[in-house]
Amino acid sequence: MQSEYGRAKLAMDVRATSLWTEWEQQLVEESDEKSLRSANGTIVILNTIGVPEIDSAGYSSIRAALDEYHEPYEDLDPEELDWLDPDPVSRPLKAMFIPNEHALNTQALLRGLATAFTRAQGTLVDAHVTDVRIAGDKTEGVVLSTGEILSSPSVVIAAGAASRDLLGALPQDIRERIPGMVSGYGVALLIETAEGRAPDSVIRTPNRAFACGLHAVPRENGRIYLGATNNISPEPRDTPAIDDLNLLLGCTRQLRKDLVDGRVDKIYVGNRPVPLDGFPLLGEAGVDGLWLMTGTYRDGLHQSPLLAQDFAARLTGKPHDTDLDVFTPLRAPIQAMSxxxxxxxxxxxxxxxxxxxxxxxxxxxxxxxxxxxxxxxxxxxxxxxxxxxxxxxxxxxxxxxxxxxxxxxxxxxxxxx
The missing domain is CATH 1.10.3230 (Hypothetical protein yqbg)
Structure with a gap:
């Protein structure tokens, strides 16, 4: 909230929130999923872990943004929160409930998207793209790992942290003027709680320690998704570091003392796409027909309804959201901080x-x-x-x-x- 670029990104998040109810309903109607939602609202806690310059300031910033956008929220007594039972040295000092900030079962979302897409006569190709074909200043298609070529005058690269690997065909003077991409590598856990009971809402702290805050997201059958770490890495990673696992397991004391009696069902490893200046890459990439829709860091899934509609308009020549042009890929480094x-x-x-x-x-x-x-x-x-x-x-x-x-x-x- 301290820079015009940060505020532009926040505005995207707020607008995306307003699209999710209709977006979810449409996907449910056009797929076999009964529901995508896994939580009703979000509880933000401010606990005794961390430093006031980050945690307290972040908590205050959340409230300021909610007030500015007239989003409803209510203060809660942290001692009366159901499910939460932290170690005394990690007890929450404040809490608030944000009723319109929900959570999704991402596996159901991906299944629903694939089903809806194919039923709309879309074609899913089960192969990696290894290169983009460019002739002169025009895009011609992509090359698959199988050697097959898919021809198209328009290509949208939305491959997350791996997107930078597909820009090799660009002329060097163009490629060097697009922010490179690094990975915000992170680890999360799917935990079966000792009592087999999950909270009804998301419970989370503000962002802190370079990461997206400690958060427990309810899943089916009394399980929770516990996340998440964030470490900047030159390359995407696909295996968890022991230090990240130790951190997450140690953080369970901030939520419930008896989580140590639970069971880890699954370890998730992911890579957030982080441009070198920290802001999204949205728009044409210097040659006709080549588009970038990536670099969203932690906001991509949440912004997906907004970005999907905007890029559909851009690709079909319809009026699009010019507010997003500030994040055009071919740009000087955005300076959001002194x-x-x-x-x-x-x-x-x-x-x-x-x-x-x-x-x-x-x-x-x-x-x-x-x-x-x-x-x-x-x-x-x-x-x-x-x-x-x-x-x-x-x-x-x-x-x-x-x-x-x-x-x-x-x-x-x-x-x-």
């Missing part, structure tokens, strides 16, 4: 990682660590570019591959300043 704001966010989120890991250190050590982090990140910022500042999670990643990608992207526009 260098000072980026530095402070990187320091505070890194410290929050320690508290979420329940570090046991002398009380006088955190200020020393904070001072060292500020010095380390400040030196790293000075090495990046005099004009451009990366998102704080990329600054804190300390990845040579990501640093080199940032330098390449910044050079493409630094020469034009």
């Amino acid at each position: 260098r000072e704001e980026c530095l402070e966010a990187a320091v505070q989120h890194t410290l929050a990682l320690g508290y979420e890991h329940d570090w046991g250190i002398p009380v006088d050590w955190p200020p020393v660590i904070e001072d060292q982090l500020r010095r380390l990140y400040s030196e790293a910022l000075d090495e990046f570019d005099p004009a451009f500042t990366p998102p704080p999670e990329l600054l804190a990643s300390a990845s040579p591959e990501i640093n080199e990608a940032l330098h390449t992207y910044y050079r493409a526009y630094g020469e034009r300043l």
